[in-house]
Amino acid sequence: MKKFLLFSIFLFLGSWLLTSQSYAQEHLIVPDGGEYNQLKLEGRLNDVPKEKIGKYVNTLNLGNFIPMSNPGVSNLTSGCLQTLDSSYTLALPSCDDGSSSLISIPFNFCFYGTNENSFYINNNGNISFGTSYSTYSSDSFPNINFIMIAPFWADVDTRGTGGGAVYYKVTSTYAIIKWSYVGYYGSQTDKLNDFQLIISNGTDPIISGGNNVAFCYGDMQWTTGSASGGTAGFGGTPATVGSNRGNGTDYIQFGRFDHAGVDYDGPFGNADGISYLDNQSFIFNTCVATSNIPPIASNSFNDTIQICVNDTFPFNLSFLSPEQTQITATVIDSTDIDGFQLFSNTDGNVSEITGNFYATQNNIGVNTIVFTATDNGTPPLSTIVTVNFNVTLTGGISEQNQEMSALVYPIPVTNELSVKYTGSEQLRMIKMVNTFGQIIFQHSPEKRGTDYSFTFNMSNLAQGYYFIQFITETSFINRKVLKQ
Numbered sequence: 001m002k003k004f005l006l007f008s009i010f011l012f013l014g015s016w017l018l019t020s021q022s023y024a025q026e027h028l029i030v031p032d033g034g035e036y037n038q039l040k041l042e043g044r045l046n047d048v049p050k051e052k053i054g055k056y057v058n059t060l061n062l063g064n065f066i067p068m069s070n071p072g073v074s075n076l077t078s079g080c081l082q083t084l085d086s087s088y089t090l091a092l093p094s095c096d097d098g099s100s101s102l103i104s105i106p107f108n109f110c111f112y113g114t115n116e117n118s119f120y121i122n123n124n125g126n127i128s129f130g131t132s133y134s135t136y137s138s139d140s141f142p143n144i145n146f147i148m149i150a151p152f153w154a155d156v157d158t159r160g161t162g163g164g165a166v167y168y169k170v171t172s173t174y175a176i177i178k179w180s181y182v183g184y185y186g187s188q189t190d191k192l193n194d195f196q197l198i199i200s201n202g203t204d205p206i207i208s209g210g211n212n213v214a215f216c217y218g219d220m221q222w223t224t225g226s227a228s229g230g231t232a233g234f235g236g237t238p239a240t241v242g243s244n245r246g247n248g249t250d251y252i253q254f255g256r257f258d259h260a261g262v263d264y265d266g267p268f269g270n271a272d273g274i275s276y277l278d279n280q281s282f283i284f285n286t287c288v289a290t291s292n293i294p295p296i297a298s299n300s301f302n303d304t305i306q307i308c309v310n311d312t313f314p315f316n317l318s319f320l321s322p323e324q325t326q327i328t329a330t331v332i333d334s335t336d337i338d339g340f341q342l343f344s345n346t347d348g349n350v351s352e353i354t355g356n357f358y359a360t361q362n363n364i365g366v367n368t369i370v371f372t373a374t375d376n377g378t379p380p381l382s383t384i385v386t387v388n389f390n391v392t393l394t395g396g397i398s399e400q401n402q403e404m405s406a407l408v409y410p411i412p413v414t415n416e417l418s419v420k421y422t423g424s425e426q427l428r429m430i431k432m433v434n435t436f437g438q439i440i441f442q443h444s445p446e447k448r449g450t451d452y453s454f455t456f457n458m459s460n461l462a463q464g465y466y467f468i469q470f471i472t473e474t475s476f477i478n479r480k481v482l483k484q
Contacts, residue, residue: 030288040096040136040227041186064281070251079282080207080216081196082176088167091121091177092157096185098123099132105200107173110212110287111149112250119199121168121177123158125239126150127197136185137228138240141253147246149286150213151197152179152277154239155225162185165196182232185225191233191430194218195277202287208303209383210387213243215254215282219462220274223257234259243286250289252296252322254282262463266350268324277463284322284369292377295319295328295351297385304388307359307477314465319351319373326375333370338363339391359391366390406470412482417468419457419479425472427452433467458483 029036091100108115111129120132128148135146136155156179158165164181178196183189195217200211222233229236237262238256245251253267261273284296300320306315321328328351334340339358346352351373367389374382407420421427431442439463445452454466461483470477 034087038095043227072305080198080214080283081194081218082178082198082216084167084178084180088169088176088178091166091168092123092158094165095123096157097132097134097136097155099128103168103170103175105170105199106174109175109199110177112245112286113289119175121166122148123166124156125152125154125179125195127177127199127270136225137237138256140240140256140275141242141244142248142251143244144246144248148420149199149213149243150240151217152193152195152220152239153242154223154229155185155224156182156193157178157185157187158182160189163189163192173204184222185227185231188222188225188233190222193220193222195220202285207283209283211283211285213284213286215241215280217277217280218430219279220277223259223274230451234274239274241277241282242267243284245289251288252284252293254296254298254320264350266321266348267322268349275322275463279464282320292375292379292381293322294381295321295373295375295383296370297373297383303386304390305357306390306392307357308366308392309359309361311359311467311480313357313359313389315353315355315357315387317353317371317385317387319371321349321351321375321377323377324349326377328373330371330373333372337369339367339389340369357389359389363389364391406468406477406479408468408479408481412484413458414484415457415459417458417481418453419456419468419470420453421470422451423472427470427472429469429471430454431469431471432456433469434464 029039035257039194069463092098102118102120104118108117119127119129121127122133124136126131126133126148128146130147133146133148138150138153139146161182163183166177166179166182168175170179172430176196176198179193181192181194183192198207198214200207200212202210207214222238223239224230224234227343235258238258240253240256242253243251255264255267255276256271257274257277258271259273260275262275263273264276265272280298282296282298284293296319298320319328319330327347327349329347330345330351330353332342332345332353339360341356341358343354343356344352352372357367369387369389371385371387372382374380405422409418419430427441427443427445432440434440441456443454463483466481466483468479468481470479
């Protein structure tokens, strides 16, 4: 009887052990599940073996719809940032570390010598090939553990009230993935980021110069979620911007960001200020492998700038050397261009150019300035950027109208901008536009008088120059404003 009892206990324990092991092998902690969220909230998720973290993949048919813009965030954007419309599809429901289902594309996307025809959209600011990623604390590039393109790899959380979401659209020659006014972990929306990735077949003109990748940024306000050591959106593990093949050799890193401010010391220096990315764009080519990559232009303006007589356009143009040890130098051709003023042209791993263009009666028309940046790689490679300043009179009407007065104050402005119009003609409309000519805000007076005052709230707008336009039936006055 004792032997039988011991044998029965042995069988029970063996059966229980096998069952427990089988459960342990099959039991996965899925992102956005209750157990996952609890572990992440308590800071214990990093203690769980990676093989126990399952893959959250969205299988819902979310369909197409027309997204609403976020009224509390600046619409000032880089030249390549696209506007959401009914052609976009919601990539994910409100989630934390989720990923889309596998998305097929009808063109070849060349990724370091390999043609890719599908990808995953990962909520945390990147797309990946072959597998999806739920990793929310980013790492620097190169990195052998990830194959991704990351316009902003950080802990994006779209579950908070008042935040945005992730959208995409696919055409026959390009795809756009847009993280529209997204918040950070856990469910925080006091700061929002607006950024976008474009990939193409390398010939579509949506990305210039035969390149196939574009990072485009609007207003960027946070860097780090609380599960990555962040406090109120900053600190902790820096966010990473770049592209990584996963072989330790082929990669591009534009920088890592962990605090507020506009400071930037290059792709591989100290962590930088998030507002450096405001309105920036990075355009580059991933159809290269183990070879010298030409300098990559970074600027916050379009290649054609509309500017009125007597206005000044301050510009800052950078060329980044993707290789850590390389130096880039830039040559500027501004031959016979009246009104061009160069402040600085500094060689380095980041070649920086700053200056002004002042519009005068003498340079009405198109003024072309060519910037040629060349690295010291083997062989040396160059990138050429052409900027056209199209100088016009203000709407074809001279501002020397003695019967009209338009005041804007204070300048520079931080929060409230007051405007005042007096004149013989009734005021039809007041507009605020950015340096791309995009309308930020417009207001039509309910009573179109000849003496009118109005206040613009500029607290949510990015730093930079704006223009206030006063429009009557026959006249037009333009006033420049600096937002600090």
